[in-house]
Amino acid sequence: MGRILIRKFLETFGFVLFITFISFLFIRMAPGDPVLTILNVDELSVSQEQVEALREEMGFNQPLLVQYGQWLLDFVRLDFGQSYVTGQPVMKMIMGGLPATLELTGGALVIMLLIALPLGSLSALYRNSWIDQVSRLLSIIGAAIPSFWLGLILIDLFGVRLGWLPTMGRDGWISLLLPSLTLGLAISSVYVRLLRSSLLDSMGQEFVRAARARGYSEARIFWVHALRHSLPPVITVFGVSLGSLIGGVVVVEVLFAYPGIGKLVVDSIRQRDYPLIQGYILVMAALVFVVNTLVDLSYRYLNPEMKLKERKAG
């Protein structure tokens, strides 16, 4: 177990370095740099000389590899730099927004589970019945509705017409409801279908037949054997898509003025705020690593076969 973790960590470290390098290259090759933003050319008189001088001073005229080397050197010293736009330390800005984004992702997950577990299970248990048809229809609708539109509809309904819920900001769990619902509804459709097909697959397995032969109740067969066996594929997909889920909350963050990092990074890309972009990518890579490790570990719990195989091999 410890060896696995260490190996995984080293792998990830190499991978993170690779990602930071690639992202560094891509973002610097994109046209533009933050010099004009820093000088606020939209409102302040600036001469071309001043633009060039700042570009030189900030090292944007140096070869890319030299610039990356400099970033790497700072990174090794755990110095992630300061935002060009706000002058604040990058890590402080990211850590300021991360809890809000995690809250939002967590809230969306709860909503997703509340929808996907019952609906997915029922559609599998009562295959091709009316409930399966309804869940299929809902999944298609859920996948087709853009989240900004769904969000506006929810705001109009719960904020304007009913006046039950706040539609903006981050003031305790009540302000988390609408954004979580928006995001959760949007992602649940995939998982409903995934859980259904995975469950159907498990229900046809031999161990289910064996369990039936032993005379276990259908409920026990479902909860203890089939459901547990059908979770790994669902969790795999989840682990892979969590990164994009966190990245994709930006629409919901903007709509509900929820101060997370999605918004922060989109702005930083627009303004070519390089240190912030690099810092974000680093944090995201670390987060995805943690989640994927947890996902890997969960297999061992959900599927005892793996533990047995390991023991044999070890």
Added chain:
Amino acid sequence: MGLAVLLLAVMMLGACSSPSSSAKEQGKHVSFLYNFSTNSLDPHVDSSYVPIRAGITETLVRLDEDNLTVAPWLAESWEGTDGQNWKIHLRDDVTFHNGKPLTGDSVKASLERAMKESVAVKNALKIKSIQAEGNTLQIVTNQPFPEFISELVNPNTSIIDVTETDIVNKPVGTGPFQLASFTPGSKLEVKRYDSYWDGASPLDGVTFAFNEDANARSLALRSGQVDIVYRPEVESLDTLDAEPGIKVESTSTFRVHQLTMNMERPALQDVNVRRAMDALIDRQKIVDTILLGHGEAATGPFLPSLPFAPTYEPSPMGADAAVDYLQQAGYSLVNGQMQKDGKPLQLTLLTYPARADLPLIAQVFQSDAKKIGVGVEIRQIDTPEDYMAANRDWDLATYSNLTAPRGDAGYYLNATYHPDGALNFSGAEDPKLTAIIDQLNRTVQPEKRGVLAEKAADYVHENVINSFVLHPSTIVAYNEEKVKNWVTTRSEYYMITNKLDVM
């Protein structure tokens, strides 16, 4: 499953740690919703200018919204006849929110911090030295710099007490409101500063919240969560206006949407071709259809209400006038195409999505040009300034510019028409125009500066170095049954003031 529980736990923790809502709604209170968000309240760095807009900080001078001239604020008066040695007299009745008096030394320290923290401010002020004596400041600029005082309108030169420790989250200024709490990226709460020098506000507090989605802002007003929204969704303004108790207000700004002409391209070197392009822009149609009337057709770069905006003689406009100009330039219509020496007139027009109106203006122009046989190819770019400076393979570009943000023409004329300016994308290098701008840069007296600015604007207009489409409006919607004395300013610098009140 375990993961979900973990995330749920994180979520709960987060939810518990945030302050509970609805604690404030007592007393006289206004909720304001702004269209940008910021993570930093550092008045010297934050480019969304929230500290000044929320009434926390003030600058030495301000823009008088009635006359559009520079007016005293924290500075009572100033002298500087040679444009380089300035003497600024401060008010002697001003205190910071922590009770300390405003002095020459505190202003000096604040300006010095602004120049240290922001290279933009340092460039803009061009200050060589500051000396403080009691309530007077002696400032020497690096060079004769007549617009120095107007540059102090810049919100990034706000005066704060720099001895305070957490300027990013809790700046201490001199405005009518002091900061009570700040949630980065979400909102700030301010409360009345009782010893405000210009008369304390009748309000107990203001919530200044951010939401960058226009639809969500409109809905927030309709749901009654906020009382004033800045820039609601334009498409839904009629619905909003029809709602009882909601008032929609719009005011032209100092911004101009323009058509930049690349003077380095052979076709556009002919002034008649440029005149034809200018005549082709159907300004009123663009204002009515794209901005739904919330704008003002522009002839020149400066808002007509500015003292130095020239009055223009109406010149021939429309498709026929454009065809006339093109014929004068030697073009003729062959097989439905405007041609000269067998070569069709084919132009590349740049536009970019960051300002949503611009691509639409480009499309209107393209379709109007097609009607008289001029081919226009639209090219979408991402970062206009960088693209236009680095590539010269385009003819026309939609662009948007503030032309007198601090009540002085110096910024726009220098940046856009001086050969050395950072926004001189048309490549204008006209000795006569440069001479006017250079003379403006040496002239101190405001009236004389106005005359020169007008002369420059006239020259730009006559020679059609760039063409001006419209001045977009700032739109504000508010609950008129509750809010009293709201003023939509043209500078957009001053929003929450000590006059704002509730019914």
